[in-house]
Every structure is written in structure tokens, then in C-alpha cells.
Amino acid sequence: AQRVTQPEKLLSVFKGAPVELKCNYSYSGSPELFWYVQYSRQRLQLLLRHISRESIKGFTADLNKGETSFHLKKPFAQEEDSAMYYCALSGFGGSNYKLTFGKGTLLTVNP
């Protein structure tokens, strides 16, 4: 079974402070990890994929297979980063079309 855990329901930081949204996963095979973001009154959208090794809007995430983690980080948070963030996992293989989502972390960046 595959499972994604986001231990923090709420996270509040001040503008300019570093932010880290935690994500841990459980999967027996080789996973593919994603971060999705939903801004207020907007659609859920893909933020980044671990396989792309990209930085989007200043956010990065590194897959740590030893710790089974995929934490999302940004060195200097901005007010416009306030949103709900979901970590998601899919596997390689027969059922790799399914995304399993965590319960989400609501990030608030205070001025």
C-alpha cells in the first residue's frame, strides 16, 4: 500500500523566513513524488516533481529514499506563497496512474 503523511495541518511563518513543509511516504517500490498547490479560490495545480529536479517559485524538494521523505523548502517565504500544499505519490508500474495525496498543509505567510 502507498501512503503519504504530511504531519503539519497548519504552518505559519513570517515573510522572509525559511519554510519547510514536511512529507513522508510509504511505498514498497520506487516512487515518483510531487507537490501540488492550491491558492485561495484557484484550482489545484502541480508545483513540482522530484524527477524534474527543478525549482519552481523558489521552492525545491529533494527525495530522500533513506528517510522516505520529500520535504518542500523555500529559503525566503513570500506572502503570495500562502496556500494549501499537498504532497503526492505515484508508483512505477501497473497502477502508476494513481496519485495518492497527503492530507495537506495550509501555509500562511504573515507580513
Added chain:
Amino acid sequence: GAGVSQSPSNKVTEKGKDVELRCDPISGHTALYWYRQSLGQGLEFLIYFQGNSAPDKSGLPSDRFSAERTGGSVSTLTIQRTQQEDSAVYLCASSLEQGPKYGYTFGSGTRLTVV
């Protein structure tokens, strides 16, 4: 259209009534997914369609839920004899090919409230 379109955007129904939720995916996207988003519960996979293959219905929570996709395009999610626990936002997504690595595009959802 340019994006995934869902209708209605909001639906209030009485307990025990049937509801139909519609999803119009991006033209040319062969894969279509339904998820349910509940407060504090994240997104729950419901069902997946890919081309002409048999759908994966493994996420449907009960036999009151069903979905179909006609002509490989528009999909309808039907909930029969609605219950209060069915209240949630129902999200539809589509992708060009099978698998999230090709990028899911989500619709804006249908907020279902069962009273």
C-alpha cells in the same frame, strides 16, 4: 475548452436524492480521473478512465457511486441516495497520457452539500 470544466460548481441536495456531476476534460486528453476532497482528509482517488480500457473503480466508496465516460470525452459521476457524508468537493482531472508524470490538469471542482 482550454481547461478541465466541471459542472455544476455548487450543488445542494437533500439526503436520499441522486446527483450527477459532470466533467469535460481537455480535448485530446485520454486519461480522466475523479477525486474527492474532504476537509481535513486530503484528496481521495475515486475512479480512473484511460481510452477504451476498463475503468479502475477501486476507489469508489460504495455501490451508490458510479461513473461513466462517453465517447472518450465527457464523464459523469453519479451518486445515488446521497448521504451527508458524501458532502465534499469532487475534483476531476485529465492528462494527455496515462500517469501523473505527464501532468494532471484539475478542474475547479463541484462542491456537493447534502442536507
